[in-house]
Amino acid sequence: ASDNIPGIPGMGEKTAKKLIKQYGSLENILDHAHEFKGKQQENLIQYREQALLSKQLATINVAVPIDHILEHYELKDINRDAIQTLFEELEFRQLTKRVLGDSNEAEAPVKKVAPAAPDLFSALSENATDTELTEEQAAAIQYHTISGTEHDYQLIQDAAAIDQVLNLFMQENVFCFDTETTGLDPLTDRVIGLALSAQKGKGYYVPIQSDQDLIKFKPLFEQSNVKIAQNLKFDLQMLRQYGIEVKPPYFDTMLAHYLLEPDKRHGMDELSKQYLQYEPVSIEALIGKKGKGQLTMDQVDVQVLKDYAAEDADVTYQLYEVLKPMIENDQANAVFQTVELPLVPVLADMEHEGIKVDASFLQAYSVELNQEVKAIEQRIYEQAGEVFNIASPLQLGKILFEKLQLDEKAKKTKTGQYQTGEDVLIKLSSKHSIVQDILDFRGLQKLKSTYVDALPELIHPLTHRVHTTFNQAVAATGRLSSTNPNLQNIPIRTARGREVRKAFIARDAEHVILSADYSQIELRVIASMSEDPGMMEAFNQGIDIHTATAAKVFGVPVESVTKEQRYKAKSVNFGLIYGQGAFGLAENLGISRTEAKQIIDQYFEQFPGIRQYMDKAIEGARSNGFVSTLLGRKRYLRDIHSANATVRSFAERNAINAPIQGTAADMIKLAMINIHQQIKSQQLKSKLILQVHDELLLDVHVSELEQVKQLVLTEMQNALPLKVPVVAEYGVGQNWLEAH
DNA sequence: TCTGTCACG
DNA sequence: ACGTACGTGACAGAA
Numbered sequence: 001a002s003d004n005i006p007g008i009p010g011m012g013e014k015t016a017k018k019l020i021k022q023y024g025s026l027e028n029i030l031d032h033a034h035e036f037k038g039k040q041q042e043n044l045i046q047y048r049e050q051a052l053l054s055k056q057l058a059t060i061n062v063a064v065p066i067d068h069i070l071e072h073y074e075l076k077d078i079n080r081d082a083i084q085t086l087f088e089e090l091e092f093r094q095l096t097k098r099v100l101g102d103s104n105e106a107e108a109p110v111k112k113v114a115p116a117a118p119d120l121f122s123a124l125s126e127n128a129t130d131t132e133l134t135e136e137q138a139a140a141i142q143y144h145t146i147s148g149t150e151h152d153y154q155l156i157q158d159a160a161a162i163d164q165v166l167n168l169f170m171q172e173n174v175f176c177f178d179t180e181t182t183g184l185d186p187l188t189d190r191v192i193g194l195a196l197s198a199q200k201g202k203g204y205y206v207p208i209q210s211d212q213d214l215i216k217f218k219p220l221f222e223q224s225n226v227k228i229a230q231n232l233k234f235d236l237q238m239l240r241q242y243g244i245e246v247k248p249p250y251f252d253t254m255l256a257h258y259l260l261e262p263d264k265r266h267g268m269d270e271l272s273k274q275y276l277q278y279e280p281v282s283i284e285a286l287i288g289k290k291g292k293g294q295l296t297m298d299q300v301d302v303q304v305l306k307d308y309a310a311e312d313a314d315v316t317y318q319l320y321e322v323l324k325p326m327i328e329n330d331q332a333n334a335v336f337q338t339v340e341l342p343l344v345p346v347l348a349d350m351e352h353e354g355i356k357v358d359a360s361f362l363q364a365y366s367v368e369l370n371q372e373v374k375a376i377e378q379r380i381y382e383q384a385g386e387v388f389n390i391a392s393p394l395q396l397g398k399i400l401f402e403k404l405q406l407d408e409k410a411k412k413t414k415t416g417q418y419q420t421g422e423d424v425l426i427k428l429s430s431k432h433s434i435v436q437d438i439l440d441f442r443g444l445q446k447l448k449s450t451y452v453d454a455l456p457e458l459i460h461p462l463t464h465r466v467h468t469t470f471n472q473a474v475a476a477t478g479r480l481s482s483t484n485p486n487l488q489n490i491p492i493r494t495a496r497g498r499e500v501r502k503a504f505i506a507r508d509a510e511h512v513i514l515s516a517d518y519s520q521i522e523l524r525v526i527a528s529m530s531e532d533p534g535m536m537e538a539f540n541q542g543i544d545i546h547t548a549t550a551a552k553v554f555g556v557p558v559e560s561v562t563k564e565q566r567y568k569a570k571s572v573n574f575g576l577i578y579g580q581g582a583f584g585l586a587e588n589l590g591i592s593r594t595e596a597k598q599i600i601d602q603y604f605e606q607f608p609g610i611r612q613y614m615d616k617a618i619e620g621a622r623s624n625g626f627v628s629t630l631l632g633r634k635r636y637l638r639d640i641h642s643a644n645a646t647v648r649s650f651a652e653r654n655a656i657n658a659p660i661q662g663t664a665a666d667m668i669k670l671a672m673i674n675i676h677q678q679i680k681s682q683q684l685k686s687k688l689i690l691q692v693h694d695e696l697l698l699d700v701h702v703s704e705l706e707q708v709k710q711l712v713l714t715e716m717q718n719a720l721p722l723k724v725p726v727v728a729e730y731g732v733g734q735n736w737l738e739a740h
Numbered sequence: 741t742c743t744g745t746c747a748c749g
Numbered sequence: 750a751c752g753t754a755c756g757t758g759a760c761a762g763a764a
Contacts, residue, residue, distance in 0.1 A: 012742090012743065012744080014743080014744085015742080015743080040742095389761095389762080391745095391760090391761055391762070392761080392762055392763080393743085393744055393745075393761095393762080393763095394744095394762075394763075395762095413743080413744070414743085415742095415743070415744090415763095417743090417744080419744090420744085420745085421744075421745065421746085422745075422746070442745080442746080443746090445760095445761090446745080446746060446747070446759095446760080447747090449759085449760060450747070450758095450759055450760060451747085454759080454760090471757095474757075474758095475756060475757065476756080477755080477756060477757095479749085479757075480757095481756085481757055481758070482757085482758080483757095483758065483759090484758095484759095485758090485759085486747085486748085486757080486758045486759065488747095488748060488749075488757075488758085489746090489747045489748035489749085489757075489758065489759085490747080490748070491747060491748075492747090492748075493747085493748085497747080522749090574754085575754060576754095577754085577755070578754035578755040578756095579754065579755080580753085580754045580755090581752095581753055581754085582753090583752080583753045584753060584754055585754095587753085588754085645751070645752080646751075646752060646753085649752080649753080653754065653755070654755075656755085657754080657755045657756080658755080658756095660755090661749095661755065661756065664749095665756095692748075692749065693748085693749040693756085693757090694749065695749085
């Protein structure tokens with residue numbers, strides 16, 4: 001598992017996956033190979049040529065006998081013996097067999113893989129023109145810009161004109177808006193302008209001199225017309241500071257595109273280029289490059305800003321016109337309307353609320369960790385016989401594998417460094433005591449830098465709370481992600497790490513933290529989607545799922561399942577959600593591959609529905625090009641037909657995993673919307689504050705504890721009914737650790 | 741800006 | 750012979 005497996009040569013696994021995600025498919029990456037720089041470009045172009053060649057050879061494998069090839073290229077007089085000799089010399093053993101036939105085999109084996117494989121000749125010519133064209137096309141695309149495009153962008157400054165524009169937009173059933181601000185923090189930054197558009201090519205920009213200028217527009221946002229924005233959550237939060245509540249219905253172009261193309265990027269500039277062939281004025285042209293010297297919006301000349309801002313609103317409006325029919329004719333529209341759009345104000349509220357973090361606790365903990373780190377550091381230097389940077393994998397690798405010679409055949413990463421990942425080190429830990437110290441050093445250093453030292457820095461000076469940002473359009477499966485800080489990866493697995501959770505505390509003495517989480521949600525989803533009788537029965541009877549699995553797989557009664565057996569079954573249950581194979585299971589459990597294979601075979605025999613579900617998922621991906629969640633959220637898997645086995649397998653595992661992970665994501669999002677709604681309508685003081693994929697965290701007023709507990713569990717369990725029971729559990733405490 | 745590592749579900 | 754479990758984000762070091 002530690003190996004750095006490419007899939008695309010010359011590239012690490014993570015990078016390869018990221019690119020595949022970003023470009024949609026391996027072929028797209030190769031088509032855009034020329035956009036890359038340096039070594040990466042070299043590798044990609046070389047690989048593209050190889051891929052092309054192997055594709056052609058694969059075509060030969062599939063259908064075309066050698067006689068046809070010879071005839072086509074008018075090579076009849078080349079004799080087969082010559083080819084035989086050539087192939088032998090080149091060591092084309094398989095190809096010799098398939099093309100010339102094998103005297104031991106009656107017929108050249110014919111691959112049945114590619115459905116409707118085109119014949120060799122069209123395949124060859126298509127391939128050739130295909131790549132050349134796309135490369136030229138991509139290089140040749142010229143986007144329209146503001147200077148060559150007809151537009152009517154007006155600067156609206158005096159009070160009478162503002163009233164006029166307001167009245168105009170009050171009449172519109174649908175309008176697009178965009179706020180210009182001094183920065184990205186809704187709590188401290190100010191709105192300096194409002195851009196509006198309700199017609200292609202037309203835009204208005206209203207500079208905001210005083211709060212009153214903006215508050216004038218309150219009625220516009222609170223009536224029942226459709227409000228369009230790109231990344232609506234941000235504008236919601238900015239306007240909230242002025243007491244303006246933007247009421248539904250909404251349309252967010254970013255979210256619409258997220259549901260149409262979940263793997264791609266959803267920035268306005270990209271959408272504009274793709275769907276409007278138009279390149280908007282870049283923000284850098286206004287305020288300069290990121291870093292020192294970058295201006296803020298209020299320092300930009302208002303005439304210049306007018307064009308930028310009005311254009312943004314105009315472009316967003318045009319994107320709405322393109323994306324609206326697309327999403328409405330798509331199965332993902334249901335998720336868009338019932339999940340993603342209603343979730344926007346919920347997330348806006350959660351971010352606004354933030355969570356209280358005990359800074360002095362963390363600072364004390366930091367001192368403690370620092371002492372330990374220093375002590376370990378000294379021990380490592382002594383054992384290594386020199387001082388070096390332990391945090392540098394390059395230097396560490398040299399110490400371990402060159403100086404101390406801990407492993408003769410140490411593996412290297414793609415970049416030629418020695419691998420020093422956790423799993424590698426654990427295997428080495430018996431050879432030298434320095435290894436355990438390095439593991440400890442890494443663990444503590446990580447804890448300190450990423451959490452203990454970083455979190456207090458992010459406490460907001462105004463609210464004294466930490467406000468994360470939930471990104472609704474990053475994870476291709478439909479999950480949320482959390483940044484700045486990421487509050488979805490606070491440690492829990494180790495005792496030292498867990499301590500950090502003690503720093504996440506309730507608002508005050510009158511509040512407590514309530515944590516509610518789904519029990520085995522992904523396994524319940526797969527049980528429901530597959531309708532496997534064995535797995536459904538286990539959930540219906542409410543027995544521990546891993547014990548039930550162990551009983552079936554090892555053929556023993558539920559009562560006599562050993563810890564060991566349960567542990568193995570648990571690992572299989574988790575692995576199966578991701579499409580893990582015997583190799584991975586063996587690696588994970590430290591057992592032989594033979595044993596791992598036996599367990600997996602036994603598993604599928606006992607749960608035939610699961611196997612069928614997986615086959616069906618892959619089959620569906622092949623025929624539709626995408627897979628779907630229960631609610632219809634899609635994920636395209638364009639690599640499902642890839643000739644590259646690694647890349648194809650990756651797509652197949654995604655076909656299995658995406659519907660499961662995505663359905664669970666849809667479910668908790670629905671629960672959040674309903675809980676938020678209930679809290680609002682019952683005028684409760686308690687607040688939703690965090691979501692961690694299968695867990696919700698609330699700051700609960702003690703007087704409401706019973707009520708909120710019931711409410712949260714009920715809404716979580718009933719948000720999206722499955723064919724098996726959905727169970728949610730809870731905990732309460734002064735801090736996150738106690739509550740979990 | 742990329743890579744390796746590691747934190748979570 | 751190849752490569753082997755999904756989805757994220759942050760930090761430090763190297764290029």
